[in-house]
Amino acid sequence: MKFRQSITLTCSALLVIGLAGCASSANKDAMVAANLQTLKKHERSVSVRTAGGAETTAMDSSNIADADLKAAIEESIIQSRLFQSVVQGKDGDYDLAVSIVRLDKPIFGLTFTVDMEATWVLVKQSDKSIVLKKSIQSTSTASFSDAAAAVTRLRLAVERAAKANIEQGLQAISGLTL
Amino acid sequence: MQRFITLIITAIMALSLVGCANRASARVDPSADLKSLKTMHVVKIPNETAGISTLIADDLRRRGYTVSESTEKVSTVDAVVTYVDRWMWDITMYLLELTITIRDAKTEFPMASGNSLHGSLTRKSAPEMVEEVMGNIFNEGKK
Numbered sequence: 386m387k388f389r390q391s392i393t394l395t396c397s398a399l400l401v402i403g404l405a406g407c408a409s410s411a412n413k414d415a416m417v418a419a420n421l422q423t424l425k426k427h428e429r430s431v432s433v434r435t436a437g438g439a440e441t442t443a444m445d446s447s448n449i450a451d452a453d454l455k456a457a458i459e460e461s462i463i464q465s466r467l468f469q470s471v472v473q474g475k476d477g478d479y480d481l482a483v484s485i486v487r488l489d490k491p492i493f494g495l496t497f498t499v500d501m502e503a504t505w506v507l508v509k510q511s512d513k514s515i516v517l518k519k520s521i522q523s524t525s526t527a528s529f530s531d532a533a534a535a536v537t538r539l540r541l542a543v544e545r546a547a548k549a550n551i552e553q554g555l556q557a558i559s560g561l562t563l
Numbered sequence: 564m565q566r567f568i569t570l571i572i573t574a575i576m577a578l579s580l581v582g583c584a585n586r587a588s589a590r591v592d593p594s595a596d597l598k599s600l601k602t603m604h605v606v607k608i609p610n611e612t613a614g615i616s617t618l619i620a621d622d623l624r625r626r627g628y629t630v631s632e633s634t635e636k637v638s639t640v641d642a643v644v645t646y647v648d649r650w651m652w653d654i655t656m657y658l659l660e661l662t663i664t665i666r667d668a669k670t671e672f673p674m675a676s677g678n679s680l681h682g683s684l685t686r687k688s689a690p691e692m693v694e695e696v697m698g699n700i701f702n703e704g705k706k
Contacts, residue, residue: 437676439588487676504592518594520671
């Protein structure tokens, strides 16, 4: 009986450690705002910078890496053709800086709701004038029907919140006259 | 029943083993000048009983700011301060994660924010967490 109990104990510990330790970073492809309906398409080039994100470690829950957020924003711009081109470095007509201020994630639950806030600042490179300065808040949920594993459910909620944030940010830019 | 209790106890023990995550970061908007601010208002989360808002207000007063505190947003100050605290239980309750944001009082645009996360094994008290986050924000502001 004691042997069975210790086996149960060991298996349970391994299971829980496994579940808690396999958090994965938000996937850049899942954060891309595909099929974005933009008001205007700007015949300009843009460079994208991101900050405020964090890498996901095995001991942590899903985070958004700066590089992945940057890639998702760039891909969203390319797919929506919001700008004529996306360039690297400071050679673009405009510089878009997106910084994650807050990423609130639940610890337990069947339905995970994630709140995200990011600042979006668009600067015209020629005269350094700020053409957009906006704080964008987005919320997204993932339920048990989306994924049974909690770590996957949380990652989905994080990705959806980021995608919603990108959609709102690019929609705001598409309303500008550049 | 005994198996169920064993499972719960094991789960708690195992979760405590993964409680050593640490993270501390801060960012200040390049256009923000924290030194130019004189008055701030800390927006207390309603029903928050841990006193985080008071700890933040006291920290700001030590830094020379004139600070008020209530559950209402105020626009007659230079900046408002908001926060999000996440608590976890492991033998006792502890502050797992704290995010503090200093916002423009009129536009609510985040001028600066800081975040600290400490798992169970490296847990810090609420005053220590507030001090760490505020310290990181103002150190970042000096750069």
